[in-house]
Amino acid sequence: MKISKIALCLTLVFSLILLTQGNAGFADEQTHNGYTVTQTIIDVQDKQGGSVHKSFQVKNESNKKVKVKVEVRDFEMKDNQLIFKEDVHADWSVAKWTQIKESEFILEGSKNKKIELDIKIPEKAEVGEHVALIAVQFIPENAEGTSVGNVSVATEIMPVLYVTVTDQNGNININKDWNLGELTYRKLENGSFLFDFKVRNKGNVHLESEGTIRVKNKLTGSSKKIKIPRVNLLSNAEKTIVTEWNSKDSYGYFEVEADISMDGKKFETRETNVMIIPWIPILSGGVIIILIAFSIRLYLKRLKRRMMMDVRKQIIAEQEAASGKNDN
Numbered sequence: 001m002k003i004s005k006i007a008l009c010l011t012l013v014f015s016l017i018l019l020t021q022g023n024a025g026f027a028d029e030q031t032h033n034g035y036t037v038t039q040t041i042i043d044v045q046d047k048q049g050g051s052v053h054k055s056f057q058v059k060n061e062s063n064k065k066v067k068v069k070v071e072v073r074d075f076e077m078k079d080n081q082l083i084f085k086e087d088v089h090a091d092w093s094v095a096k097w098t099q100i101k102e103s104e105f106i107l108e109g110s111k112n113k114k115i116e117l118d119i120k121i122p123e124k125a126e127v128g129e130h131v132a133l134i135a136v137q138f139i140p141e142n143a144e145g146t147s148v149g150n151v152s153v154a155t156e157i158m159p160v161l162y163v164t165v166t167d168q169n170g171n172i173n174i175n176k177d178w179n180l181g182e183l184t185y186r187k188l189e190n191g192s193f194l195f196d197f198k199v200r201n202k203g204n205v206h207l208e209s210e211g212t213i214r215v216k217n218k219l220t221g222s223s224k225k226i227k228i229p230r231v232n233l234l235s236n237a238e239k240t241i242v243t244e245w246n247s248k249d250s251y252g253y254f255e256v257e258a259d260i261s262m263d264g265k266k267f268e269t270r271e272t273n274v275m276i277i278p279w280i281p282i283l284s285g286g287v288i289i290i291l292i293a294f295s296i297r298l299y300l301k302r303l304k305r306r307m308m309m310d311v312r313k314q315i316i317a318e319q320e321a322a323s324g325k326n327d328n
Contacts, residue, residue, distance in 0.1 A: 034062040094132035183270035207262040217252035
């Protein structure tokens with residue numbers, strides 16, 4: 001079933017958005033519609049034939065009880081479409097490897113519950129990294145049994161589950177490699193800025209972004225560090241990672257330096273410059289200066305005219321006085 005076919009009445013909140021949309025970031029905890037899943041990425045590693053136990057929590061922050069359903073789903077990305085897969089071979093199927101201790105239950109309002117996973121890796125599982133989704137569906141009490149069309153009203157949050165399978169000696173050929181593009185920026189209507197950089201995963205395992213962006217105003221000397229959001233990137237995938245910056249300075253020439261890593265070990269540096277010009281005050285000041293200059297010019301012109309009139313009157317008066325003397 002393709003994501004595009006799911007009706008709008010089913011509210012979907014995917015950690016997988018990070019896989020399909022380049023401008024998304026995420027925190028370790030994800031909340032939507034008053035429901036929370038405490039992990040967006042679950043990473044496990046073990047050898048062929050090994051077993052791993054993992055857990056995370058779900059929270060109902062509303063004041064009404066909700067029905068929770070948990071399911072592990074195999075998927076693939078094809079033409080930038082997310083497709084859920086069925087009947088995947090056991091050597092590749094994370095869904096078949098994973099048992100959920102309690103896959104369906106009622107969660108009271110303002111309560112939380114631990115979801116426990118037991119992952120049993122087959123002896124013949126393919127060595128490498130395997131990925132699936134943990135679909136956590138929250139169905140409110142008043143929506144139980146109701147539907148629009150054929151889809152029940154619900155909220156679904158889907159953490160990503162990575163299972164790295166090693167050989168019997170614990171070995172795996174992991175290649176973490178990426179291409180990092182230039183750091184660019186764009187300004188939003190609200191005045192904040194978005195710093196963007198493109199990353200392509202050239203390795204054979206998923207990568208997670210981390211690092212900081214330092215912004216320094218060369219005019220005022222103020223400086224700020226911004227944490228780059230943790231974004232997940234599948235092997236052979238490309239996306240744009242976005243970091244938001246809300247400047248506290250109304251003007252300035254800013255040096256921007258980003259230290260970026262996709263494996264937590266190797267960091268790369270990218271730089272750019274940003275200018276903030278307070279156009280409204282400048283334009284307002286310009287208008288005021290023009291008005292003052294026009295007023296001064298008008299005043300001087302009137303003053304000159306008045307002086308000329310005074311001079312003319314004085315000349316006329318002198319001529320009249322001289323004429324009177326001649327008559328005498």
